Amino acid sequence: xxTSAELKQFLYGQGAGLVGIxxxxxxxxxxxxxxxxxxxxxxxxAVAALREAPTLEYLDLYHALNQKLDEIVLAGxxxxxxxxxxxxxxxxxxxxxDGDNISPLPHKTVATRxxxxxxxxxxxxxxxxxxxxxxxxxxxxxxxxDYDEPVVRSRCGTCGLCVEQxxxxxxxxxxxxxxxxxxxxxxxxxxxxxxxxxxxxxxxxETDLCGKCFAVCAYTRRYLNGSGREE
Numbered sequence: 001x002x003t004s005a006e007l008k009q010f011l012y013g014q015g016a017g018l019v020g021i022x023x024x025x026x027x028x029x030x031x032x033x034x035x036x037x038x039x040x041x042x043x044x045x046a047v048a049a050l051r052e053a054p055t056l057e058y059l060d061l062y063h064a065l066n067q068k069l070d071e072i073v074l075a076g077x078x079x080x081x082x083x084x085x086x087x088x089x090x091x092x093x094x095x096x097x098d099g100d101n102i103s104p105l106p107h108k109t110v111a112t113r114x115x116x117x118x119x120x121x122x123x124x125x126x127x128x129x130x131x132x133x134x135x136x137x138x139x140x141x142x143x144x145x146d147y148d149e150p151v152v153r154s155r156c157g158t159c160g161l162c163v164e165q166x167x168x169x170x171x172x173x174x175x176x177x178x179x180x181x182x183x184x185x186x187x188x189x190x191x192x193x194x195x196x197x198x199x200x201x202x203x204x205x206e207t208d209l210c211g212k213c214f215a216v217c218a219y220t221r222r223y224l225n226g227s228g229r230e231e
Contacts, residue, residue, distance in 0.1 A: 004146040007036065010079050014072045017041045017134070018127060020114030023147045024140070027109060032088065032140035034147075035110035038072055039127065039134040040065050044224045047133045050215035053202045054195075058211055062135070066092050069137035076139045085143040102182070110138035112178065115148035118155055119176035122162040122213035123186035126155070130223045132214025152178040162213040168194030171213065 008019045018039040024030045042061060049055050073089035080087035088094075090107065097103045108125045112118060117127035124132045154176040163171040170191040174184050182188065195208040214220055 020116040022113030029104040036139040037111035037114040041130045042133045050211040065135040073139045087141040107136040131217040131220025
C-alpha cells in the first residue's frame, strides 16, 4: 500500500509540476476509483510569444512535453503496480479521441476531480499556479489514496480576455460548472479550423495548434510575471 504523499513525491521526482489525486466515483467511462492528474508547465518565454501567434518552438514543446508526461505517468503506473495495485497510465498512445476530438475520459476531467484547477472560458484547464500554460496527463488506479478537494466551478469571474482575443471567435464566454458539456463553452470546429489556418500561414505546417487563449489568460500572466517577465 502506497500513501498519497509517497506517490506525489515520486511523481514530482519524475518531473511533474503539479500532482493531484481525485475521487473518480460516478465518472463516466472510468472503471477505477482513483484518478491522478499530472501537469507540467510551459516555459514562460515560449508562452509569451503565443500572444501574437503560434510558433515552431511551441509545436516542438507540445510534442516534447507530451512525451515527458507519457514517461511520468508510465513511471507512476509501474510504481503503483509494484506496490500491488492495478493502474493505467493514460498515455498519448493509449488515449483515442472520437470524431469530435473527445476522449473517453479526458485528462481535464481527472484534473478537476483532483483539484488542479477548473475549466476556463477557453475550454482549457486553468490552474492557480500556471494559468493555462500547462500540458496535462493522468493515471488511473484502484489504490485507496487520500483525495484532494475537487474543483466544481469556474474561478474566471468576469474576466473575458480569452474570449475577446480568440482569433476564431469560438469562445462563448460561459462560466464552467462540473458536468457542463464542452460545446456550451467553445465551438470546437470553428476553433480547429482557425488553428489550422493560422499555423499554416505562420509556420507552413497544417496542424491545429494555437495557444493564444491560454497565453492571454490573467492567471497565465501572473505566472509569467512571477517568472520575471513584463506584461
